[in-house]
Amino acid sequence: MIAVHHSTIRKVLPVGAAVLLATACSSAATTGADAGPPRSGGTLTLAVGSNPDCLDPQQVGTNAALNVGRQLVDSLTDQDSATGEIKPWLAESWETNATSTSFTFHLRSGATFSDGTPVDAPAVKTSFDGIKALGAKSLLGSGYLAAYTGSTVLDPRTVRLDFSAPSAQFLQASSTMSLGVLAPAAYRKTPDQRCQGDGLIGSGPFVFESFKQNSELVIAKRKGYAWGSSLWKHQGEAYLDKIDYKIVPEPGVRTGSLLSGQLDATTEVQPVDEAQFQGNGFTESTRPNPGVVFNLTANVTRGVLADEKVRQAVGKGVNRQEVTETVLSPNYKPATSILASTTPLYTNLSAQLAYDPAGAAALLDGDGWVPGPDGIRTKGGQRLGAKVVFAAAFNQSQSVLELIQQQLRKVGFDLAIELHTTAETLQIQQSGAYDFLWYNVTRADPDILRNQFSAKAGNRSHLPAGTPLDTALDQQAATADSAARKPGAEQAQQLIVDHAYAIPVFELTQVVASSSRAHGVSFEASSRLQLFDAWVS
Amino acid sequence: MRNHVIRRILQALVVLWAAFTLSFVILYLLPGDAVLAKLGGGEGAQTVTREQLQQAREAYGLNDPWPVQYGKRLLAALHGDFGTSIATGDSAAHQVLSALPPTLAVTGLGLALAVLFGGGVALLGTYTRFRWLNNLLLSLPSLGTALPVFWVGLVLIQIFSFRLRVLPALGNHGVQSLVLPAITLALPTGAVIGQVLAKSLRTQLAEPYIEIVMAKGASRARVHFGHALRNAAMPALTLVGVVSGQLLAGSVVTETVFSREGIGRVTASAVSLQDIPVVQAVIVLAAFFFVTINLLVDLLYPLLDPRTRNREAARG
Numbered sequence: 146m147i148a149v150h151h152s153t154i155r156k157v158l159p160v161g162a163a164v165l166l167a168t169a170c171s172s173a174a175t176t177g178a179d180a181g182p183p184r185s186g187g188t189l190t191l192a193v194g195s196n197p198d199c200l201d202p203q204q205v206g207t208n209a210a211l212n213v214g215r216q217l218v219d220s221l222t223d224q225d226s227a228t229g230e231i232k233p234w235l236a237e238s239w240e241t242n243a244t245s246t247s248f249t250f251h252l253r254s255g256a257t258f259s260d261g262t263p264v265d266a267p268a269v270k271t272s273f274d275g276i277k278a279l280g281a282k283s284l285l286g287s288g289y290l291a292a293y294t295g296s297t298v299l300d301p302r303t304v305r306l307d308f309s310a311p312s313a314q315f316l317q318a319s320s321t322m323s324l325g326v327l328a329p330a331a332y333r334k335t336p337d338q339r340c341q342g343d344g345l346i347g348s349g350p351f352v353f354e355s356f357k358q359n360s361e362l363v364i365a366k367r368k369g370y371a372w373g374s375s376l377w378k379h380q381g382e383a384y385l386d387k388i389d390y391k392i393v394p395e396p397g398v399r400t401g402s403l404l405s406g407q408l409d410a411t412t413e414v415q416p417v418d419e420a421q422f423q424g425n426g427f428t429e430s431t432r433p434n435p436g437v438v439f440n441l442t443a444n445v446t447r448g449v450l451a452d453e454k455v456r457q458a459v460g461k462g463v464n465r466q467e468v469t470e471t472v473l474s475p476n477y478k479p480a481t482s483i484l485a486s487t488t489p490l491y492t493n494l495s496a497q498l499a500y501d502p503a504g505a506a507a508l509l510d511g512d513g514w515v516p517g518p519d520g521i522r523t524k525g526g527q528r529l530g531a532k533v534v535f536a537a538a539f540n541q542s543q544s545v546l547e548l549i550q551q552q553l554r555k556v557g558f559d560l561a562i563e564l565h566t567t568a569e570t571l572q573i574q575q576s577g578a579y580d581f582l583w584y585n586v587t588r589a590d591p592d593i594l595r596n597q598f599s600a601k602a603g604n605r606s607h608l609p610a611g612t613p614l615d616t617a618l619d620q621q622a623a624t625a626d627s628a629a630r631k632p633g634a635e636q637a638q639q640l641i642v643d644h645a646y647a648i649p650v651f652e653l654t655q656v657v658a659s660s661s662r663a664h665g666v667s668f669e670a671s672s673r674l675q676l677f678d679a680w681v682s
Numbered sequence: 683m684r685n686h687v688i689r690r691i692l693q694a695l696v697v698l699w700a701a702f703t704l705s706f707v708i709l710y711l712l713p714g715d716a717v718l719a720k721l722g723g724g725e726g727a728q729t730v731t732r733e734q735l736q737q738a739r740e741a742y743g744l745n746d747p748w749p750v751q752y753g754k755r756l757l758a759a760l761h762g763d764f765g766t767s768i769a770t771g772d773s774a775a776h777q778v779l780s781a782l783p784p785t786l787a788v789t790g791l792g793l794a795l796a797v798l799f800g801g802g803v804a805l806l807g808t809y810t811r812f813r814w815l816n817n818l819l820l821s822l823p824s825l826g827t828a829l830p831v832f833w834v835g836l837v838l839i840q841i842f843s844f845r846l847r848v849l850p851a852l853g854n855h856g857v858q859s860l861v862l863p864a865i866t867l868a869l870p871t872g873a874v875i876g877q878v879l880a881k882s883l884r885t886q887l888a889e890p891y892i893e894i895v896m897a898k899g900a901s902r903a904r905v906h907f908g909h910a911l912r913n914a915a916m917p918a919l920t921l922v923g924v925v926s927g928q929l930l931a932g933s934v935v936t937e938t939v940f941s942r943e944g945i946g947r948v949t950a951s952a953v954s955l956q957d958i959p960v961v962q963a964v965i966v967l968a969a970f971f972f973v974t975i976n977l978l979v980d981l982l983y984p985l986l987d988p989r990t991r992n993r994e995a996a997r998g
Binding site: 192196198199205206207208210211280281282284285287288335336337338339340341357358359360361391392393394395397398401402404405406407437536538566567568569570571572574575584585586587588593596597603 | 713714715718719721722723724725726727728729730731732734735737738741766769770771772777780781784836839840843844847850851852853854937938939940941942943944947948951954956
């Protein structure tokens, strides 16, 4: 009992001290940057909002699980979160053939898995073949490797991966934790065993230690780690001895626990709680998720949404600034394209996405839609309205959609809101039985547009084959050279916004709050946590 | 007596089978399935293809017609195998059994506190001669039953963890992490026990036999605690059997609020993910507990009340 008391006191004291310090010199901003040089050792206690049901980064698809998995595995490459460029990690260099169907990686020497075996070409081949073999169990990976046909070991440190179709996106995908490399021994265990941490042998800066479902998960520093990504701030071992992920589903408990010193940091800070962590010794790290922003994707085969002018009017009737200012927080940005500003080859289309109710009214007037007695426009007996289907994956979605509903009512458009479970939403998305779909997708590569909008892929807007959009999407997928992909990627964004196949609204943003004890909690290019450079004082 | 026990055990087996079957039917009839729920909840929901969904359903045996799925599951369950969780890859039985001890610790302590609190309030409330104290104590249970568990938990955390910083708000570490969740569970449960016990105590105290006992010169305390309580305890004891089930249900809320490992959280997430193997393992386990506790309560009656003992003897 006495030992127990001590630990409570120890946890409380630093924050008490920090609060005193902040009151003593209230004008001084006590941010993590002032804490002096990073020091090794200690445990970072970090709250996440949901249980990472499975721990194998190759299999998982939830943010909670990806935020853990990222620390356990290394990838062939890393992606610069500032520029989107692909940089060396386990691979020192690589070549791509002209058609982006063949990628040759030259591995660095000296890297080992936590079971002591080397990270060599045969191991990389085993790992990629293993991900392919997972099939649908590797939700993200199997998408990245859709056209993967196999690997060839050219020498112990050189491996070539082949694809049956141009796969420019693969280079970015090779930097994700979903394609992180596991040891050959891992594949002697079943996928279910790896999910539970059994045989989850990576070469990453941390190793799995223990997992209490729905309560906490601990990972520990990998001793002797010396093959970090070229993008990291320091080389050698991670600073932290351990990371203790607390699984805390209640947002209010996450906030209160951080404020009272029971946590060092928390993910998923709710917009209403953000102000409490601005100053007072706390810091916030934020980063918009790259990929497709939260948007209303129109099914152009349904009702009034078949009319392009109607879709364009809806786009003009949405006041994005008001959405981020009233329902979200200043950390969230209004969408300025269908892609978030953190996505490579994003192009700024803010002029086309400005709030313009007069323009919306003019479009609808010209199209023959007349305001009815209840304010909703009609044409030939048809009411101007549509339904939006969504799941509550993001807490504020309901409030955002209710605000958009009010905004669109002002231009005479009746938006009905339909909340479904995640399972039902996926079923509806697959069947195509929706007018508008409300969603976002995280991916730090513009190819996500092909995945979602190409008539040959997801085709969420139900477009006919052979539109100029398909041509643009195919063009950006054909080559791994960023400059060569640019015209296609930009044109695709332009076409989607111009034809209002989707109405972009805001950029989903990760908000992490840290106490004065935690430093360097940061994000990689896909806005997942990268904790190699994190430390505690 | 022996026949009675055998009959009760047979009844219990039927209850277990019914719980197993009903949970399968309900989850099977819900729109969507475990694969949709698993894939729909993550980042991959937007990029998954129809082929991937089909492949995953095939892998988890969800494409089989329902009688085949049900039959396979029942047969395996008879051998103690509830299958593998679709969400976590862990064996459903292991997942449920490993989540059991932390839940039992909280609910056990919660039940003890509930009996203490409910019993104490009812006894004092009916014993005291101060009218104001009497009224105050006896109004506590109705207040207790009106408070939502969720709210009580958050208020306790706010006061004792965030303000006073004497108890942890989250986790499973040590005895001190049990205190707030157990109190949260005990308040509404204790209130129900208190209500029932107070009512039956008052009924008993108005019975003619009390006057006889008093006329024989027994002290007030002896009348109250010795005679009235013994007879009044029967309905409250029956209730303990019922509230044990309520405590398990309440643990869904307390474990979420206090971020604890346990059956409640396992159940909540398995139901929302339509993870049939885990839900069935939980339900069969819960039914087992429910049946066992009620069986025990049933067998305790004769010890407390000679009338039921004689009736059983006459029948058995």
